[in-house]
Amino acid sequence: MNLGRVAQILGITESRLQGLQETIIRESAWPEPRLLRFEKEASGIEAGTVVFENGEIVFGYPKIRRPLMLAAAIKRHFSGPIAVEEKMNGHNVRVLSVNSEVVALTRGGFVCPYSTEVARRLVPEELFMRHPELVLCGEMVGPENPYVAKDIYPTDSIDFYLFDVAEKNCRGTFGVHRTHDLAEKFGLKATAFLGEFHRDVAFEKIKQIVIRLGRQGREGVVLKDPDNLVSPLKYTSSATNCSDLAVAFGYYNDYALDFFVSRAVREGFQSVEWAESEEERRKRAQQIGESILMPLVETIKRKQAGESIVQRVRIRVKSLQTARDFEYHLRRSGIRALFDPPMPDDDSYLIGITKLVMSTNDKTQALLDGEMW
């Protein structure tokens, strides 16, 4: 690896790069190809940025920021029309070809064996043959997504939706139009384009879209500048805020504390911005309250009945080696999981996975035994 050239592309000095290697850059030797990952943001380089052994660099996908008052944020942030796309609820990957092999990188910059197998199945080979420099930024969604399993999308398994495109060794992305053009050209699915609106009417339009998506249990929207001049923003439906609360309270001791509060605060701002009636507000309160109480009760009762507090997910793999690799990948990501024996199903294997939620499991047992909080 030519460190001087890598530093130049990253936009830092070679000595700074060497300094970072001792602190925030981590090596990952498995699975192939070997790479260096930026574990945190540093010197303006996004977390999740990856430097492969061959010297190729893939920048981390920038974090999309979230306003709580949408109308004010639109005015403040955008100067022209606003393109609206669906924000999908799954996990974010960057798919690319290194040394002629397709790999899928997680946000943190690991190669995920399962996402890689899925990407190899869904992304036509021709794309990287013709454009080896491209980085496909997309969301993996569906019921066979072991990170975030959702039944709301038109797939029984796991699917890949493109939402942006970048180039190796380059910061920045292609933006809305070039992304959808590329998807169409190569028959890839892309996150739904829900319209482009003039700044003055955008708030009301987006509100209606978010309400509609919420009714379908879908997550929300990403707002983009069609000319890609300012960074995108995200905004979510009440259904998603409440469903986040429900998941988090079901595993109340395993989630970061700010996860709970931020979801509730989003609901407060949405209720004010939408100028809800007393009755609408009471209904929203009921939904928030039930999203908190019912999963807690469910978890406590399950433990009371002698069950373990676990999360059941499933994957579908073509190759059993992928499952073995994915098991190791989860372990190194700090997730404790038990894999069922594989069940042959058509041309693939279905594998149930039990994700252990140790902290909530043990805490609930202790509290049931009369221990103190």
Added chain:
Amino acid sequence: MNLGRVAQILGITESRLQGLQETIIRESAWPEPRLLRFEKEASGIEAGTVVFENGEIVFGYPKIRRPLMLAAAIKRHFSGPIAVEEKMNGHNVRVLSVNSEVVALTRGGFVCPYSTEVARRLVPEELFMRHPELVLCGEMVGPENPYVAKDIYPTDSIDFYLFDVAEKNCRGTFGVHRTHDLAEKFGLKATAFLGEFHRDVAFEKIKQIVIRLGRQGREGVVLKDPDNLVSPLKYTSSATNCSDLAVAFGYYNDYALDFFVSRAVREGFQSVEWAESEEERRKRAQQIGESILMPLVETIKRKQAGESIVQRVRIRVKSLQTARDFEYHLRRSGIRALFDPPMPDDDSYLIGITKLVMSTNDKTQALLDGEMW
């Protein structure tokens, strides 16, 4: 101060005491008398333990632990009957006489000028003349409590309720019976004694008491071993859990994140332990949801209307010097507050106080302006 003797009473070596003086012991020179405070627990010495300049020591009041499953905790913790007292919602003080002057110590071990004035008015001089060694552990409650203002107690101002008694230079406390005897003897109010129950029926009795207290908006109970052989436990009503949530979400950016989650989790366990019906559970969920959403909406709307997010409280003082001292005391405790001009009222002064809630105030303004979360 005879360090050797102090160390001996604290139950540590003199060199350990000297070591702690450089780390967790802080000096407080104001108001008189000068003292050393244990800012944190160390070597088994409770946080809030105070060593006065004359060498007298007042141990910190031990933290009372909280079960979430009451029946199991009763079985586990107590071996005989259980005395039940009301847990009052105010601030905890230790009142004692040093060099023939009555002072009130906060939990952290500061002399609070306002609590001290109140204690001097309410505790008969005779008590400390006859028992100069006593430390009265009690709760200051009422609408003129500037820390926790509550209208639910039978006072228009601020009152002192004894809940335990200790002795200077001694660990441990006197427990239920001697506390109520002392209160009766000297005409002090004491926290309500709600009964003594056999271990086998205690859970059902206490549940009924907590439900009744909750209906009155009162906080909950403290469960004590009548013979003071094991430490007390506390348990709170749903009304208090929800009212805590309401206050915290009204000032959502100024509260510690675990405050929010712990209140919600208490509700989950109470709902399970009380084996609620679907309808009761939905009602509880509604109350939780409204305790979260309505105060958030209120805070956002107030800010939207151009108001500052502040907390209004009031104190009543006999001496204007007490008010000036209390202003300084709040400042050193990290609370930013503006005092109104004093209003003469009977033989005292009523003073409105505006407590600034800077973080929520500024965050709400920024979010209303369209900034990102």
